[in-house]
Amino acid sequence: MSAALIGLSGIERIFQLGDSEVHALRHLELRIDAGEYVAVMGPSGSGKSTLLNLLGLLDHPNTGTYRLEGRDVTTLSLDEQARVRSERIGFVFQSFHLVPRLTAAENIALPMTLAGIDPAQRAVRVTQALKDYGLSDRASHRPNELSGGQRQRVAIARATIMQPAMILADEPTGNLDRATGEDVMRLLEELNRHGVTLIVVTHDAVLGARARRQLLMEDGELRHDSARQASNA
Amino acid sequence: MFLVSWWFAFLFRIMRAPDLIRFARDAATGNPLRTSLLVLAMAIGVAAVVVLTALGDGARRYVVGEFSSLGTNLVIVLPGRSQTGGFNPGNAITSTPRDLTIDDAQALLRASAVHRLAPLAIGTSEISYGGRLREVMVAGTTADYTKVRNLKLAQGRFLGEGDWRRGAAEAVIGARVRDELFGAEAALGQLIRVGDRRFRVVGIMASTGQGLGMNTDELVIVPVALAQAMFNSNTLFRILVEANGREAIEAAKAQVTEIVKQRHEGEEDVTVITQDAVLATFDKLLGALTLAVAGIAAISLAVAGILVMNVMLVSVTQRTSEIGLLKALGATGATIRNAFLTEAAMLSLAGAVLGYLLGQAGAALIRQLYPVFPAYPPDWAVVAGLGTALLTGILFGVLPARQAARLDPVQALAKR
Ligand SMILES: Nc1ncnc2c1ncn2[C@@H]1O[C@H](COP(=O)(O)OP(=O)(O)OP(=O)(O)O)[C@@H](O)[C@H]1O
Numbered sequence: 001m002s003a004a005l006i007g008l009s010g011i012e013r014i015f016q017l018g019d020s021e022v023h024a025l026r027h028l029e030l031r032i033d034a035g036e037y038v039a040v041m042g043p044s045g046s047g048k049s050t051l052l053n054l055l056g057l058l059d060h061p062n063t064g065t066y067r068l069e070g071r072d073v074t075t076l077s078l079d080e081q082a083r084v085r086s087e088r089i090g091f092v093f094q095s096f097h098l099v100p101r102l103t104a105a106e107n108i109a110l111p112m113t114l115a116g117i118d119p120a121q122r123a124v125r126v127t128q129a130l131k132d133y134g135l136s137d138r139a140s141h142r143p144n145e146l147s148g149g150q151r152q153r154v155a156i157a158r159a160t161i162m163q164p165a166m167i168l169a170d171e172p173t174g175n176l177d178r179a180t181g182e183d184v185m186r187l188l189e190e191l192n193r194h195g196v197t198l199i200v201v202t203h204d205a206v207l208g209a210r211a212r213r214q215l216l217m218e219d220g221e222l223r224h225d226s227a228r229q230a231s232n233a
Numbered sequence: 234m235f236l237v238s239w240w241f242a243f244l245f246r247i248m249r250a251p252d253l254i255r256f257a258r259d260a261a262t263g264n265p266l267r268t269s270l271l272v273l274a275m276a277i278g279v280a281a282v283v284v285l286t287a288l289g290d291g292a293r294r295y296v297v298g299e300f301s302s303l304g305t306n307l308v309i310v311l312p313g314r315s316q317t318g319g320f321n322p323g324n325a326i327t328s329t330p331r332d333l334t335i336d337d338a339q340a341l342l343r344a345s346a347v348h349r350l351a352p353l354a355i356g357t358s359e360i361s362y363g364g365r366l367r368e369v370m371v372a373g374t375t376a377d378y379t380k381v382r383n384l385k386l387a388q389g390r391f392l393g394e395g396d397w398r399r400g401a402a403e404a405v406i407g408a409r410v411r412d413e414l415f416g417a418e419a420a421l422g423q424l425i426r427v428g429d430r431r432f433r434v435v436g437i438m439a440s441t442g443q444g445l446g447m448n449t450d451e452l453v454i455v456p457v458a459l460a461q462a463m464f465n466s467n468t469l470f471r472i473l474v475e476a477n478g479r480e481a482i483e484a485a486k487a488q489v490t491e492i493v494k495q496r497h498e499g500e501e502d503v504t505v506i507t508q509d510a511v512l513a514t515f516d517k518l519l520g521a522l523t524l525a526v527a528g529i530a531a532i533s534l535a536v537a538g539i540l541v542m543n544v545m546l547v548s549v550t551q552r553t554s555e556i557g558l559l560k561a562l563g564a565t566g567a568t569i570r571n572a573f574l575t576e577a578a579m580l581s582l583a584g585a586v587l588g589y590l591l592g593q594a595g596a597a598l599i600r601q602l603y604p605v606f607p608a609y610p611p612d613w614a615v616v617a618g619l620g621t622a623l624l625t626g627i628l629f630g631v632l633p634a635r636q637a638a639r640l641d642p643v644q645a646l647a648k649r
């Protein structure tokens with residue numbers, strides 16, 4: 001049995017909206033092992049993005065513990081959490097989130113720049129990444145000079161440049177047509193094949209079915225976990 | 234420097250200084266309107282400091298320069314006791330209890346700290362040549378007067394050496410007097426009448442132009458004994474003493490005071506002032522003025538600082554989603570704060586440098602238009618202006634930078 005990458009227990013996330021409370025996540029128990037490929041599905045407002053933000057240490061639960069690689073990360077300081085994000089986690093967003101004034105190469109290098117890695121090493125890794133993602137001839141283009149598919153490939157290159165343990169993708173194909181989305185998913189799955197844990201939020205049942213494990217969220221609760229059902233049966 | 238920053242980056246995993254600067258620069262140039270507005274505001278503030286202090290200090294230099302042109306290492310003896318001591322404009326009209334005589338002046342030559350001196354008797358008289366008549370100021374003095382006062386002749390020679398109590402019937406006339414009396418005619422060697430005496434013109438003073446120092450253009454200079462006879466008086470208006478050097482000024486002052494006191498039966502009935510005292514007063518006065526002007530100009534820098542803050546705050550809201558992204562990519566609060574602070578500092582620096590150049594150009598223009606006016610900004614003002622610009626820029630950049638660093642990444646990312 002492989003090691004637990006992620007362990008969530010007793011997680012609650014409550015948003016205060018004026019007088020009313022929104023229960024975005026309710027008593028969540030979840031374990032994801034290193035190297036898994038997980039699709040998170042469910043209707044709009046069911047808490048998928050909230051869960052992903054929590055896993056990416058961008059958000060914090062009101063109660064419960066989150067263990068990442070055996071370490072309780074909810075008690076870490078903000079700077080320590082930033083370091084975990086820098087080294088262990090890669091994000092891919094629906095709207096790409098590239099910095100418009102930076103070139104493709106600079107966008108890909110950004111996590112390394114922020115981490116203080118020296119320019120020579122950065123250049124080597126960026127050149128390799130550009131080649132891997134078929135972007136070599138687009139290195140000095142800015143995001144507005146790239147197609148949607150190319151932008152998402154730049155974003156994936158950026159997410160992987162620090163060689164993270166897991167990739168968190170929130171509807172990575174949401175802004176792409178089917179064929180381009182298909183390409184992007186293949187890239188992400190290729191990464192997963194090389195051992196990176198992949199967690200994808202998607203509305204698309206077809207895309208979700210490609211994952212080895214499906215989680216179904218509903219009203220902040222985990223309604224269905226294909227792994228648990230399999231072991232229950 | 235870079236090695237240190239590299240080690241910091243390695244140990245604490247923070248952004249390296251050159252990357253931080255490049256990132257801030259790109260962010261600044263990414264919004265040219267905002268950036269140029271800020272740089273301009275800062276530049277105007279610094280330029281104001283540079284130009285206004287150039288004016289203030291120029292005025293100070295001008296006045297000091299004019300006073301220095303009276304002569305160097307000058308000690309001035311005037312009849313009458315000043316109660317307060319030191320420089321006091323009231324000295325000019327004190328009553329004379331005992332005459333300050335030519336003999337007194339001659340006695341001062343004994344003093345070891347005295348290099349040379351010139352007695353001065355002043356009065357007005359009529360001067361005429363070829364039917365043309367004019368009222369002029371007549372100065373009676375001796376041969377060393379031009380040396381003591383650093384004056385130059387345009388033509389001929391100055392009064393000759395010789396017995397101070399007699400003196401030949403020679404006159405040296407000012408440039409304006411020459412023009413009005415002689416026009417295109419040659420003046421040298423001509424006989425003129427001053428009061429009821431006739432003098433031969435032996436020299437013409439070089440034109441001194443307008444200035445704070447005594448103007449010789451409208452002066453007729455004759456031997457001191459003849460002037461006294463003309464005014465029917467034994468007293469001198471001043472004795473101008475040149476000390477042996479700058480360090481000898483105080484000694485000269487003491488010796489001169491002592492000699493006159495001995496000659497006047499132990500009574501100290503003259504006032505001895507040094508040029509330094511006069512200069513120091515004006516220097517202080519105009520220095521304070523420059524400082525005040527600099528202070529007023531610095532207010533515009535504070536205004537620029539507030540502008541920096543507001544523009545940076547707007548920039549933070551405009552770049553909210555970018556800040557969220559940077560946090561998702563592993564940037565710490567400190568990194569984001571540094572990025573915004575660096576940007577504020579860079580904009581301020583650019584503004585300060587531009588303002589410095591503008592200010593220097595402005596000062597140069599003033600010097601071009603008024604060549605006699607030494608409008609150079611003092612070094613301290615330039616340093617203070619640039620320093621204040623940088624400091625306000627960074628100080629007012631702190632608040633927006635902290636705001637950016639504190640943004641909640643989830644909400645920042647959600648913002649479009
Ligand atoms: N910052 C917030 N403040 C208040 N309520 C919030 C906040 N963020 C999320 N919510 C609420 O929490 C619930 C879950 O939101 P979440 O964004 O996780 O849904 P989602 O499953 O990602 O939906 P979608 O498929 O539309 O993206 C929603 O009801 C949402 O309104």
Ligand SMILES: [Mg+2]
Pocket residue numbers: 048049050170
């Ligand atoms: Mg969502």
